Amino acid sequence: MDYPDDLELVSRCREGDIDSFRGLVEKYQQRLYRLIYGIVLNREQARDLAQEAFIKAYRSLGSFRGRSSFYTWIYRIAFNLALDAKRKRSGREMMEYDDTRHCDPVQSPGGDLPRPDRILLGKELRERLLAGLESLSLPQRTAIVLREWEGRSYDEIAGIMKCSRGTVMSRLHYGREKLRELLRPYLSGAE
Amino acid sequence: METSPKTACRETAKILAAYFDGELSPREAGLCAEHLRSCPRCRQANRQYREISRALVELAGEGGEVSLWPKLLQQIERESPAGQPSRTGKRFFTILRPAWIGLGLSAAAALIILFSGVLTGRQLPENYCRIESISAPEHNLMIHRGQSDGLTIIWLTE
Numbered sequence: 001m002d003y004p005d006d007l008e009l010v011s012r013c014r015e016g017d018i019d020s021f022r023g024l025v026e027k028y029q030q031r032l033y034r035l036i037y038g039i040v041l042n043r044e045q046a047r048d049l050a051q052e053a054f055i056k057a058y059r060s061l062g063s064f065r066g067r068s069s070f071y072t073w074i075y076r077i078a079f080n081l082a083l084d085a086k087r088k089r090s091g092r093e094m095m096e097y098d099d100t101r102h103c104d105p106v107q108s109p110g111g112d113l114p115r116p117d118r119i120l121l122g123k124e125l126r127e128r129l130l131a132g133l134e135s136l137s138l139p140q141r142t143a144i145v146l147r148e149w150e151g152r153s154y155d156e157i158a159g160i161m162k163c164s165r166g167t168v169m170s171r172l173h174y175g176r177e178k179l180r181e182l183l184r185p186y187l188s189g190a191e
Numbered sequence: 192m193e194t195s196p197k198t199a200c201r202e203t204a205k206i207l208a209a210y211f212d213g214e215l216s217p218r219e220a221g222l223c224a225e226h227l228r229s230c231p232r233c234r235q236a237n238r239q240y241r242e243i244s245r246a247l248v249e250l251a252g253e254g255g256e257v258s259l260w261p262k263l264l265q266q267i268e269r270e271s272p273a274g275q276p277s278r279t280g281k282r283f284f285t286i287l288r289p290a291w292i293g294l295g296l297s298a299a300a301a302l303i304i305l306f307s308g309v310l311t312g313r314q315l316p317e318n319y320c321r322i323e324s325i326s327a328p329e330h331n332l333m334i335h336r337g338q339s340d341g342l343t344i345i346w347l348t349e
Contacts, residue, residue, distance in 0.1 A: 020262055031257045039252035051259050055266055124343050126253075129246050147212060148247045156215045173208040180236070187239045191303070 006070035013061055018067030025054055028071055031150075032078045039082040041130060049085055075187035079131070079142075079160060086138060104119075127188045131183040140175035143168055199226050203233050211240045 006027075012020035032053060035051075037046035057074045064073055133141055139161065146152045146160060157168045180187070203226045209215050210223040227234050 021267075025263060027262050029257055032348070033257045034254050036252055038251065043254060046254065047257055047259070050257065051263055051266070054263055058263075058267060059270075079292075096294050103273060121216060124252065125246060128232075129243075129250055133250075145249070149251045150243055154209070154212070169206075169209050169214070173205065174210070176208050176236070176240055176243065177204075183239075183246075187242050189235045189239070 007066050009065060010061060010066070010070055010071065013058070022093075023076075024070060028074060029054070032074065034149060035075070036078055036082040038149050039079075039142060042088050045085065046082075046088075049081050050078065055083050056081070057101060076160070081125065082136065083142070125183065127182055128186065129179070133181045135182070136175050136178060139163075140171045140178070143171040144175045146178075149170060196230070200233055203227070203230070204236070207233065207236060208240065211237060211244075290344060 006024065009023050013024070029050060033046055033050040036049045036102070036132040037043065038054075040046055040049065053074060056077050060077075064070070095101070122134050136144065141159060143157055146157045147154075154168045154172075158165045161168065203210075203223055206219060206223060210220060217345060221241075227237060242275060
């Protein structure tokens with residue numbers, strides 16, 4: 001994704017135009033936040049980290065050379081912050097859920113009627129899915145988030161994660177297989 | 192050489208995720224599709240990938256919307272001018288209130304008057320008249336000094 005006008009905004013930011021930075025923040029905050037949320041699975045922490053990423057970017061605008069797009073550049077900042085936070089957090093606790101998450105039922109993909117048992121199944125599925133994501137290794141989960149939430153190609157994921165395309169393929173394969181195993185009772189074809 | 196159905200399933204399983212993502216070469220994708228047509232087990236796995244994918248997309252939406260700007264601005268304001276990039280130009284004039292600008296310009300005017308003759312003791316010629324001006328964003332200062340009537344007029348305009 002390339003936004004030539006971002007360079008113009010960056011250039012104006014450097015000259016002290018704070019409104020241009022606001023333009024960049026408003027353009028990318030949602031995507032950045034969602035990426036971080038996918039890694040840390042905690043809304044509050046994701047918001048703080050997204051903010052930190054923008055502050056870091058603002059302080060470092062002088063070093064932005066424009067070789068990549070602004071989004072790719074800030075994306076990497078956010079991505080590294082999220083991974084660091086996740087690693088630190090994983091060291092402290094085995095599993096923690098964000099209790100501010102919505103409790104809206106998620107329909108079982110295989111289901112078609114909003115029957116009470118289906119709604120319960122939806123909630124269970126969501127919890128199981130979160131637990132599944134938590135149980136993946138960080139590289140597996142990151143690959144899945146980049147693919148499923150960001151729609152990144154394998155080559156792009158390889159570039160972001162600094163690994164080969166084959167490694168991306170393997171991470172997605174094993175990650176999905178693990179999720180499939182954990183979610184088996186909720187998927188089509190289940191008894 | 193023919194591959195056994197079991198081997199074909201094992202081989203397909205390895206590339207099924209990439210097939211699902213549309214990341215295989217046309218040849219590989221063709222082989223995978225061919226196997227899926229004849230294998231209900233692998234077909235089911237492919238279907239389940241799709242279901243997981245849909246559930247993940249739903250989950251992504253749970254993060255909700257964010258609006259980071261108000262807090263970001265606060266933080267930037269707190270950190271400046273130490274933060275980068277420097278906003279010196281803009282900040283300088285937003286910190287200075289009009290009253291301060293007026294005082295500053297008046298002081299500058301006083302200095303100009305002094306240096307234009309008083310301090311040096313130089314006698315100004317009769318009918319001497321000098322006009323100095325200083326400009327700053329949104330403020331202008333103009334000084335008129337005439338020797339004959341001993342008047343010094345200072346204009347401060349916005």
